[in-house]
Amino acid sequence: MATPEGLHEAAVRIGRSNPQHARQGASTYLKRLDYSVLQQCIHCGLCLPTCPTYDETKLERNSPRGRIALMRRIADGKLAVTRAFGEELYFCLGCLACETACPAGVQYGEMFEHARADIEQAGVMRHPRRDVVRKLTLRWLFTHPQALRAFGRLLWVYQNCGLEFLVRTLQLTRFLPGRLRALEPLTPRLERHFSNALIRPVETPLNPRHRVGLLTGCVQDLAFSRVNRDTADVLLANGCEVVTPPAQFCCGSLHAHNGELELSREMARRNLEAFDLDRLDAVITNAAGCGTHLKHYGQLLQDDPVYAERAVKWSAKLRDVHEFLAEIGLEAPRGSIPQKVTYHEACHLCHGQKITRQPRQILQAIPGLELVELPESAWCCGSAGIYNITQPEMSQKLLQRKMENLQKTGADIVASANPGCSVQLQAGIRQTGSQLRVLHPVSLLAQAYRNGQTGRKA
């Protein structure tokens, strides 16, 4: 269990120079970044209380202000890209709570992605096992949709043929190496059908008023394809013709957040190819983490000779589903869901995209649904992309905090609009034996529409 002392020690430890890791390098990415981005921080400290890592350790280096100071030093050539810097930037959740707190408008996310790219390029974090895992996942699995779905199929078979049950009952996981053993319970439950089996390439309502593209994501596609179906249903109910290319690529946020900026650009180009932007009013995402990144395609590809212009158009048309529904005016659901629901804010929805009102409005529009506010609703749950895998100790600490806050609400359902958060919350629910259910706000809305049609109550 993560104690404050344990975490503090871990945080200090990652600052220690280790002679075994003498490797260091110069910066190219941070150096190339527009200097005004680095200069924007006036180190006033207003970000400190909102930073989950600083809150735990009270160490300046674990704060946004501290990390920015290090990044600026590196860009200035006053500090090399060291392993300690690498560990620091991977200790950061990338939750962007600091961006919300920052009156000066510092673009932390931009700096953070460039810093991680520098770290990967300098190779200061290299380790044989890490290299293999990165190659297998970032470079292969998440760049090959068919492979990812095939992997998902295998995992589903494992989870559903009784093998997983057997493994867990016989506690065979104890033969796994420590890190993997700890991670095993975090494996999301996969869906039997992926999005392409659930959603036709074009679905048209009776009187279409809008025409939108739907992004089905990668984790969302494997573990929450029903959320994608629900999103399509909700869009249809709101007069949208929904265009869903059956084969889609990872949006590249995973790559951008993990130091693979070039790969993330490649993923962006492929997605731009998959949609005919001129024939769409908007491109819709229902995954918060993807949404923030997708909206930055314009910035990401600004120097691309072929795609720059299209990327800007993409960014302008990209909408989070809640945001889009609020813009076009939500069709009031008639069916009721008489449940107590609380809303957990995905960091990349509230901090990354500043979308806080719209999901709540959707929930409040559902007859019978009682929305109770979650204390610290915008405090990271510790999922943070793959943070729960790379930094299990800190992640667990945040999950505990989130579960305690969820407990206080007495809700039956926690609504969450990001697949990473949903997986993390489900793990927390299993750990604590809670009866809570995790649902996407749009799934609740879809249910309310369905209940309205059949006159049934949930």
Added chain:
Amino acid sequence: MPNVAEDLVRVLGRERVLWEPEHLAVYGFDGTAALSGEADCVALPKTTGEVAQVIGYAAKNKIPVVTRGSGTGLSGGSVPVPSCIVLCLAQMNRVLELDEKNLTINVESGVVTQKVAELADAVGLLYPPDPGSMKISTVGGNVAENSGGLRGLKYGVTRDYVMGLEVVLANGEVAAFGNKCVKDVAGYSMKDVFIGSEGTLGVITRVLLQLVPRPATKKTMLTTFSQMDAAAETVSAIIAARIIPCTLEFLDRITIRCVEDYAHVGLPLDVEAILLMETDGHPAVVAEEADQMAEIARRHGAVTVQVAQTAEEAARLTTARRVAFAALARVSPTTILEDATVPRSELASMIRFIQQTAAKHDVNVGTFGHMGDGNLHPTFLTDERNAAEMARVEQAMGEIFDHAVRLGGTISGEHGIGLAKKAFLPRAIGDASLEVMRQLKRTLDPDNLLNPGKIFV
């Protein structure tokens, strides 16, 4: 590992002594623009005993010590000096006692100001000092800088709420001053010597603070003006009418734009000045005062007077005002915040002078501040890499300070002297006063080890 760090590890353990470049770099600055330094190591004590041991060690080995809390200071007071130990008290953050019978709260100095405010509020009390950075600033830092805030006009500043202090002296001994008694004249009021001493006389480790009953109600109003003078005159007229509101905050056009850019609270962008007025207390008094203030504002040319309809709306407005300084950083890379302060009757003159001086030296200045207590924050929006402009900023700043002193004011209302303003101190307070301060410093810190090089040239 440097020797000093090695020795301190024996006192604090390996985890609470930092010496790696990645750690030292981030303890090299506070909230002040364009000032930085680097320590030899950073010590993170958790108890008074540990602080005393570190100070004792430093005294024995003649090593300078720079104390800091969250590092939000605005005069470079906690910027490290060469070869020093940075003593960071952020982890020394226990709340020791909330005494509802005596209306006091006793905290370690690393407790965050907001925490004190919340604990007081939870039992129907109020801790009035509310510096702009209260969400993260520490009580110890507030006391060391004698911080003010948005409510200074009616409630005073940090000094007015300190009842007792525990201080580690320069030789490592621990002394306590003051107590829970409202009246106490046993000897000199030594706590007052340490309040506002900027870490140069001792290390404040515990603070006994006074709380007051929370006012039953408050009313917040937003008034707009097409002339800055009119806002200043409104303030003078309100005070002259024997009304002491708890807040009279002022924002000029450029500050309004920056704040609105960040906070989206619906501030009007086409006015020269905004006055945020708040009165608190008994409902009947609040209602009457609010009406009078609105009337006075209108009489002095207010374009609009708008009353916040809900507590949330009022909170949004004051929160927006609180971030004015950092929001101004949107304009240019370097944001130099000053806090020249004048008697309230001289406000209009001071504001005019700031505008003229900025124009004369061709520098960009955004001004906001606590108009009710004459504490202005002319903020220079510049770029530290532009040497020529920085020189003009320096010049304009000097003239503004001189004018404030001429009007019977001071060069710093609430940020302290630190490094940023020490060059201006001699001409602001005069030789005799300065010499008393120097004597005090020599007496309490004979080896000049506590935050050396601050306050005095």
